[in-house]
Amino acid sequence: MTLPEMQDLIARGPYLNWLGLEVLALDEDSIEVRAKWREEWVASTRLMQTHGGILAALIDFAADFALVCRIGHGVPTIDLRVDYHRLAKPGDLVAKGRVIKFGRQFSTCEAQVTQDGALIASGRGTYITAPLPGKPPGA
Amino acid sequence: MTLPEMQDLIARGPYLNWLGLEVLALDEDSIEVRAKWREEWVASTRLMQTHGGILAALIDFAADFALVCRIGHGVPTIDLRVDYHRLAKPGDLVAKGRVIKFGRQFSTCEAQVTQDGALIASGRGTYITAPLPGKPPGA
Amino acid sequence: MTLPEMQDLIARGPYLNWLGLEVLALDEDSIEVRAKWREEWVASTRLMQTHGGILAALIDFAADFALVCRIGHGVPTIDLRVDYHRLAKPGDLVAKGRVIKFGRQFSTCEAQVTQDGALIASGRGTYITAPLPGKPPGA
């Protein structure tokens, strides 16, 4: 899959569109995207930090789409772990995902979110990489 | 904290507002909210399922705000685990959170998301319940 | 599966034997066992607390074997989360496991470990409940 094809795939998902994802890099086992900050991401107007749910979405996306070059589409998430390291300030975020172990039934990937080079959140998820009868990809 | 006070607290957070949260029930150790579906939640237009990042946000919110009656405000999330059980269809979701163990330094809570009574996702998180010098609540 | 059959199944596993597990209760979706304390469990001789790896093993066992009545044997663990709530003192522990969501491909279960009624640790795991070609159960 080429970078424009990946960008096109992302554009077809309403929530991914809302996250404002721009693909920065892509290879067989990893992906890197920039997410464009929006006011709706703010958890509290006093601190102006981006909500943890946005960071979780970026971790899930990057871990999931690290598998896309092998699979051809997003795959269902089995479960997700996110660790929060620092508050994110208003501004874009960069998310990188990487395959830890690719398996025929399920696969494990990790991801991290940074802002201006500082580690904001990191985590890992398990994804279904077996063809599931009656359960289509993209969860 | 009363239910209207909790509703008012939620209204002050832009992202929680965007999630369309309506408080259904509240007591010292738990909270239940309804989240109003919006088109931006859709992961893929073919399946129309709600994206896992929205479900993660609801798990984090409900687990975190199960602590609010004791603490008086949202607290920083240390880490989060989410298990995905079923695809959610277009429509509102209900999230319930409950304290598993309250501690002076950090606390563990669990939460689940349902749709029309079916379990969509569940999970747990660890939250800072110690006063943190220089690190304010609400992450 | 009857309680003596379950006790017999456990007796065939060297590590489960070493944990000194006695089945207290069993039904289609849950299991409860007592684990017999041994000196090798101690993390530090100053505090005499049971090591977190023992607690993790009990969480994994109880979550996994909550599925045994449906499946007939232990199943491979995909991943595990454990939250540590209190130090365990020298003495036996009780572990309870329960199915959260049973699926044809994989299932999610939760478990807790108590000592004299106090919550020591809790957690959840994802387990393979599909027949895996070439990957036998019991991991």
Added chain:
Amino acid sequence: MTLPEMQDLIARGPYLNWLGLEVLALDEDSIEVRAKWREEWVASTRLMQTHGGILAALIDFAADFALVCRIGHGVPTIDLRVDYHRLAKPGDLVAKGRVIKFGRQFSTCEAQVTQDGALIASGRGTYITAPLPGKPPGA
């Protein structure tokens, strides 16, 4: 802390002794140990695989002790995630731990377990790195 000092610290813990840990490498942010296989680790005599609870203990140990050079002793585990990638055969295991984010209140570390170079399990944990009044280290 020197490698012999670390080996001596490990020798004082009964459970760590039982795991047969030999320190292979050590620096400010990481640790690598070999764990000596024993028959009691076996989950099922048919497959002879090492039980997931042993792998979880090694992940927890390596993640925790990646902090030891900074802290001077083991620290309490808040929570742990373990992903299981392959069955381990009878034989020694190597565990490596690394600090992801060091914080004054709590820290996140990751670890992996390999056998003959193959990835068996990986995971991450959160650890208390603040001095806890009345709650001593070593959980």
